[in-house]
Amino acid sequence: MTTLTTSKSTKSNGFYKRLQSLIKRQAKPYVHPYLGGILLGIVLFSAFFFTGNGLGASGGINRLIVLIEDAIYPAHIDRTAYLATMAGGDRNPLDSWVVFVTVGLMIGGFTSGLLNGRLNVTTNRGPQMPKKLRWVYAFIGGAAMGYGARLARGCTSGQALSGGAVLSVGSWAFMFAVFGGAYALAYFVRKFWN
Amino acid sequence: MTPFPLALQDLLGHWNAYIVYLLIGFAFGYVLEISGFADSRVLAAQFYFKDLTVLKVMFGAIITAMVLLFLSSGLGLLDYNLVWVNPTYLWPGIVGGLLMGVGFIVGGFCPGTSLVSAAVFKIDGIFFALGVFFGVFLFGESVGFFEGFWHSSYMGRFTLMEWLNLPTGVIVLLIVLMALFMFWGGEKLEAIFGGRNLANEPRWRYGAAGVLVLAAVAVIVIGQPSTADRWEMIENVEAARLQNREVQIHPAELLVISRDPSLNVIMLDIRSEADYNLFHILEAQHIPTLEKLSDMIPALLEEPANTVYVVMSNDETLATEAWKILRAESVPTSYLLEGGVNNWIDTFADETFKETQFKSISGTDQLAYNFSAALGSRYEFSQPDPARFDIVFTPKVELEIKRGPSGGGCG
Numbered sequence: 035m036t037t038l039t040t041s042k043s044t045k046s047n048g049f050y051k052r053l054q055s056l057i058k059r060q061a062k063p064y065v066h067p068y069l070g071g072i073l074l075g076i077v078l079f080s081a082f083f084f085t086g087n088g089l090g091a092s093g094g095i096n097r098l099i100v101l102i103e104d105a106i107y108p109a110h111i112d113r114t115a116y117l118a119t120m121a122g123g124d125r126n127p128l129d130s131w132v133v134f135v136t137v138g139l140m141i142g143g144f145t146s147g148l149l150n151g152r153l154n155v156t157t158n159r160g161p162q163m164p165k166k167l168r169w170v171y172a173f174i175g176g177a178a179m180g181y182g183a184r185l186a187r188g189c190t191s192g193q194a195l196s197g198g199a200v201l202s203v204g205s206w207a208f209m210f211a212v213f214g215g216a217y218a219l220a221y222f223v224r225k226f227w228n
Numbered sequence: 229m230t231p232f233p234l235a236l237q238d239l240l241g242h243w244n245a246y247i248v249y250l251l252i253g254f255a256f257g258y259v260l261e262i263s264g265f266a267d268s269r270v271l272a273a274q275f276y277f278k279d280l281t282v283l284k285v286m287f288g289a290i291i292t293a294m295v296l297l298f299l300s301s302g303l304g305l306l307d308y309n310l311v312w313v314n315p316t317y318l319w320p321g322i323v324g325g326l327l328m329g330v331g332f333i334v335g336g337f338c339p340g341t342s343l344v345s346a347a348v349f350k351i352d353g354i355f356f357a358l359g360v361f362f363g364v365f366l367f368g369e370s371v372g373f374f375e376g377f378w379h380s381s382y383m384g385r386f387t388l389m390e391w392l393n394l395p396t397g398v399i400v401l402l403i404v405l406m407a408l409f410m411f412w413g414g415e416k417l418e419a420i421f422g423g424r425n426l427a428n429e430p431r432w433r434y435g436a437a438g439v440l441v442l443a444a445v446a447v448i449v450i451g452q453p454s455t456a457d458r459w460e461m462i463e464n465v466e467a468a469r470l471q472n473r474e475v476q477i478h479p480a481e482l483l484v485i486s487r488d489p490s491l492n493v494i495m496l497d498i499r500s501e502a503d504y505n506l507f508h509i510l511e512a513q514h515i516p517t518l519e520k521l522s523d524m525i526p527a528l529l530e531e532p533a534n535t536v537y538v539v540m541s542n543d544e545t546l547a548t549e550a551w552k553i554l555r556a557e558s559v560p561t562s563y564l565l566e567g568g569v570n571n572w573i574d575t576f577a578d579e580t581f582k583e584t585q586f587k588s589i590s591g592t593d594q595l596a597y598n599f600s601a602a603l604g605s606r607y608e609f610s611q612p613d614p615a616r617f618d619i620v621f622t623p624k625v626e627l628e629i630k631r632g633p634s635g636g637g638c639g
Contacts, residue, residue: 064262064263064264064270064281065262065263066430067263067264067280067281067284067285067288068284068288068411068430068433068436070259070262070263070264070281070284070285070288071263071284071285071286071287071288071289071292072288072289072292072436073259073262073263074256074259074260074263074285074288074289074292075288075289075290075291075292075293075296076292076293076296077252077255077256077259077289078289078290078292078293079292079293079296079297080252080255081252081256082233082293082297082306082311082312083232083233083296083297083300083305083306084232084233084234084236084248084252085233085234085236085248085249085252086233086310086311086312087249087312088312089252089253089256089340091338091339091340091343092339092340092360092364095339095343095357095360095361095364096364096368098361099361099364099365099368100368103365103368114368114369114372115372115375116368116371116372116375117368131245131246131249132249133246134246134247134249134250134253135249135250135252135253135256136253136343137250137253138249138250138251138252138253138254138255138256138257139253139254139256139257139260139340139343139344139347140257140343140344140346140347141250141253141254141257141347142253142254142255142256142257142258142259142260142261142344143257143258143260143261143266143343143344143345143347143348144257144347144348145254145257145258146257146258146261146262146348147261147266147347147348147349150261150262152261152266152348153348153349154348154349155349155350155351156349156350156351157350157351157352158267158268158269158336158345158350158352159268159269159352160269160272168352169351169352169355170355171334171335171336172268172335172336172337172352172353172355172356172359173335173355173356173358173359173362174331174334174335174359175330175331175332175333175334175335175336175337175356175359176331176335176337176339176342176355176356176357176358176359176360176361176362176363177331177359177360177362177363177366178327178328178330178331178334178335178359178363179327179328179331179332179335179337179338179339179342179356179359179360179363180331180339180359180360180361180362180363180364180365180366180367181327181331181363181364181366181367182323182324182325182326182327182328182330182331182363183324183328183339183360183363183364184324184363184364184367184368184371185320185323185324185327185367185378186320186321186322186323186324186325186327186328187314187315187317187320187321187324188314189328189338189339189340190286190328190338190339190340190341191256191338191339191340192314193314193321193325194286195286195289195290196312196314197313197314198290198294199289199290199293199294199297200294200297200308200311200312200313200314200387201294201313201387201388201389201396201399201400201403202313202314202315202316202385202386202387202388203316203318203383203386203387203388203390203391204314204315204316204317204318204321204383204386205314205316205321206388207316207318207321207322207325208321208322208324208325209325210325211321211322211323211324211325211326211328211329212325212326212328212329212332213329214325214326214329215325215326215327215328215329215330215332215333216274216275216329216330216332216333217275217329218329219329219330219333219334220275220276220333223333223334224276226272226333226334226336227269227272227273227275227276227336228276
């Protein structure tokens with residue numbers, strides 16, 4: 035794999051080259067899944083241990099949406115019970131821990147991509163899947179995920195992972211439903227991925 | 229008192245406390261990325277048994293976190309009562325979960341992983357994340373049409389221990405064993421469908437599995453702290469407050485706070501059903517025994533931060549025991565009624581009633597008045613008019629800032 039040593043010899047443009055080599059470095063392989071699991075477990079435990087809260091992602095997205103809606107049409111927010119709990123009156127929808135976890139999540143993902151040479155503009159898709167169709171399906175799948183996550187009061191991180199670790203009955207039922215839904219449909223969309 | 233979770237807002241201030249969450253989020257995103265969760269193909273392969281990275285990372289994380297959590301709770305470091313346990317809304321959770329499963333296989337991500345994917349410039353991740361935004365927006369606009377279903381099958385803080393009626397450690401061990409079995413089966417499936425050569429898999433995974441099983445056994449051996457253990461941990465501070473009468477509130481103060489619209493006052497009446505039927509304060513809930521009170525703790529812990537809990541018995545005897553249970557189980561802002569229900573009647577009932585109905589009692593926690601009919605809270609002094617009384621009392625109620633969770637990752 036390429037390292038930073040090549041840019042050390044150049045005197046001029048050192049910083050630029052170093053940056054370039056950082057971005058263009060060869061992608062490192064992913065860590066072993068079990069190691070990833072253990073590390074993720076330690077992060078999850080730390081979250082509960084220090085704060086009492088688990089992890090989350092969809093809640094942060096939710097509050098960002100509400101922020102935008104509140105800027106455009108505040109009266110609508112105040113009239114809708116579900117939305118008003120987050121941004122009714124002078125409530126700030128960003129005043130919630132999950133927003134900061136979500137922002138940190140993106141910075142952390144980006145940093146890892148940068149350090150491990152995995153920052154590249156590309157579309158990951160199955161071998162038979164045209165690129166633009168992949169985008170359409172990604173959007174549709176995302177919409178189903180977003181809707182389902184709010185209905186279930188949490189996504190894979192906030193419900194399955196966090197609730198699973200603290201042994202909530204609802205979270206375990208939810209987790210099996212997610213895997214059940216995906217496995218049930220997997221055969222019919224096999225051309226998407228294979 | 230258990231040192232963890234920390235009272236972050238107290239320690240760091242309102243907005244500074246969020247830095248901790250930013251750091252946690254950073255580590256979360258970093259670990260998802262190095263595990264390959266920014267690549268939709270890795271995630272989708274789970275559902276064709278080719279590469280079970282999703283299963284391994286997810287269940288690996290769940291059992292690691294679970295074992296650490298219940299070990300630290302067993303050792304008295306972490307207060308499980310102050311840890312956020314997602315409340316169970318069974319059917320909305322299952323229907324939402326099925327819909328998410330569909331989204332998962334069609335779109336190739338879940339919300340968190342799509343954000344990580346977008347952060348490393350994957351275009352499909354960006355489209356998925358936009359889709360999530362759209363779905364979340366749609367939900368906010370449409371939940372009004374099925375609010376009833378969305379709030380249905382609510383079971384509160386409901387854990388596997390309560391459902392299966394097994395000790396925490398046993399559940400922890402069973403889940404670790406279930407996960408290890410799934411890993412074993414998953415590897416076999418990967419060998420068949422994904423052509424993975426299991427001989428190349430690292431040997432350390434056996435060691436890690438062994439450590440997890442041993443740790444789960446340790447959770448069984450150590451056990452979880454009982455209410456009595458938990459009281460011992462806080463006895464120094466709390467017994468002094470009891471002794472100095474800092475937690476016994478005057479009937480007039482209870483009356484004032486119960487009419488305060490900014491407070492959510494929960495009155496818990498720990499007396500016999502007969503006494504409760506004869507007379508009780510308006511809106512006081514009947515709790516027949518201390519065991520029933522213990523069963524109610526999870527529900528009490530879910531009340532909002534402006535809640536004041538007031539326990540009462542005929543005098544203070546049983547109420548004091550009840551108060552100790554509340555404190556031991558980390559129920560914040562709890563008090564007991566000074567002099568009990570007898571003192572309430574003495575304070576608010578009219579003179580004729582007091583003169584004619586007073587009876588001499590022997591022993592503790594007896595009702596000191598005769599009631600000719602079981603009218604419950606339909607007496608005038610069940611709901612006295614505060615304007616009619618001019619009583620001087622020392623206010624004692626102070627809202628405690630809630631430690632720990634402020635809502636799930638879903639709020």
